[in-house]
Amino acid sequence: MSEITLWQRRFDRERRARKEAETLLEEKSRETFEANQRLREQAEQTRAIVETAAEGIIGYNQNGIVRTFNAAAAEIFQRPQEEIIGTAIGKLFENGEAASRALFPRTSKRPLNEDATSPSGSRSPTDAVEVEGARGPHGRFACELAVSRVDGQNGPLFTRLGSRFDSPQKTRIKAPTGTENGIGGSVGCWNRT
Amino acid sequence: MKGIVFTELIEMVEEDLGIVIADRMISHSGTQHQGAYTAVGTYDHGELIRLVMSLSRETAIPVPDLVRVFGKHLFKRFVALYPQFFVGVDVAVSFLPLIESYIHVEVRKLYPDAELPTFECSECEGVLSMTYQSNGPFADLAEGLILACADHFGDPIRVEREERGLEDGTHAAFHLVPHSHPMHLPVEPACQK
Numbered sequence: 303m304s305e306i307t308l309w310q311r312r313f314d315r316e317r318r319a320r321k322e323a324e325t326l327l328e329e330k331s332r333e334t335f336e337a338n339q340r341l342r343e344q345a346e347q348t349r350a351i352v353e354t355a356a357e358g359i360i361g362y363n364q365n366g367i368v369r370t371f372n373a374a375a376a377e378i379f380q381r382p383q384e385e386i387i388g389t390a391i392g393k394l395f396e397n398g399e400a401a402s403r404a405l406f407p408r409t410s411k412r413p414l415n416e417d418a419t420s421p422s423g424s425r426s427p428t429d430a431v432e433v434e435g436a437r438g439p440h441g442r443f444a445c446e447l448a449v450s451r452v453d454g455q456n457g458p459l460f461t462r463l464g465s466r467f468d469s470p471q472k473t474r475i476k477a478p479t480g481t482e483n484g485i486g487g488s489v490g491c492w493n494r495t
Numbered sequence: 496m497k498g499i500v501f502t503e504l505i506e507m508v509e510e511d512l513g514i515v516i517a518d519r520m521i522s523h524s525g526t527q528h529q530g531a532y533t534a535v536g537t538y539d540h541g542e543l544i545r546l547v548m549s550l551s552r553e554t555a556i557p558v559p560d561l562v563r564v565f566g567k568h569l570f571k572r573f574v575a576l577y578p579q580f581f582v583g584v585d586v587a588v589s590f591l592p593l594i595e596s597y598i599h600v601e602v603r604k605l606y607p608d609a610e611l612p613t614f615e616c617s618e619c620e621g622v623l624s625m626t627y628q629s630n631g632p633f634a635d636l637a638e639g640l641i642l643a644c645a646d647h648f649g650d651p652i653r654v655e656r657e658e659r660g661l662e663d664g665t666h667a668a669f670h671l672v673p674h675s676h677p678m679h680l681p682v683e684p685a686c687q688k
Contacts, residue, residue: 318531
């Protein structure tokens with residue numbers, strides 16, 4: 303077999319491989335586009351739910367910086383969203399050991415509800431801790447926070463459940479909170495009037 | 496099996512043995528794809544076996560030897576193609592456990608359909624033992640990869656292979672024994688599970 307024929311055969315193999323790679327790339331691109339589309343729709347849906355929820359929902363990262371603060375939370379804490387997002391969550395609560403333990407359970411000596419593991423690996427909310435919410439220099443209200451944990455793919459997930467008792471109105475507000483994936487966390491409150 | 500294994504085999508044969516042998520290996524292998532592989536594709540591992548058997552016929556080199564040599568070549572290519580997996584690792588006995596816990600995890604993110612072997616690692620008295628299991632009979636390939644890994648890091652170790660299961664190359668244990676270590680195989684009972 304001549305060398306030219308050998309190189310022609312090799313070229314033919316390369317060409318067939320390239321076509322297959324192009325087909326695979328097209329498939330992957332389509333799949334990625336569709337997955338992104340689904341994610342966008344889910345994100346919009348989640349944003350709409352969070353934003354229109356009657357419950358106050360606060361999301362914050364591991365450094366305690368607020369990332370999500372919905373309209374109901376703004377009403378509960380009587381602070382505008384734009385003032386709170388990007389600031390420390392500690393501003394929303396009176397300083398105290400109970401608040402930081404509830405907000406950052408990993409730093410506490412004993413993680414809240416550490417013994418409440420269900421067979422599925424998730425942990426039920428328990429051990430509510432009462433903390434004081436802050437509405438500014440003069441407004442305070444009692445708030446109960448508890449932590450539940452779900453073991454996710456990328457590490458533990460924490461969800462927080464809190465109950466708030468709005469003293470002036472005697473309104474009870476329950477607050478479960480979003481999730482923390484080992485990096486960040488979220489706190490949510492909902493009105494249960 | 497991922498296409499990169501096929502493309503690297505053909506490239507190794509072309510570089511080391513020439514285009515004539517590579518062409519013969521492919522044309523006499525009776526494989527479905529006839530040498531047209533793309534690195535991002537997925538193919539039946541039986542095709543690789545047929546290619547290596549064909550190469551063995553062409554070169555009169557035993558299949559296990561060819562596969563081990565290919566394993567060594569493949570490791571060098573992995574170092575060149577994926578340097579990020581080698582950052583911050585200085586010794587083979589630190590790198591090899593990462594195959595299962597880190598590299599395969601990353602591979603699965605990109606290629607959820609990838610059929611990967613498992614490398615279960617345990618350490619006892621300074622000896623790292625890796626238990627290899629796969630759907631395909633590629634313990635020789637794993638041995639070549641491990642040997643090349645030890646060479647790459649310059650670890651003063653020898654690799655002892657212990658056949659497991661049906662002794663068909665799908666299941667084997669590799670013990671990485673420091674040169675200074677007095678241990679002789681089979682593994683001491685205290686180290687066995």
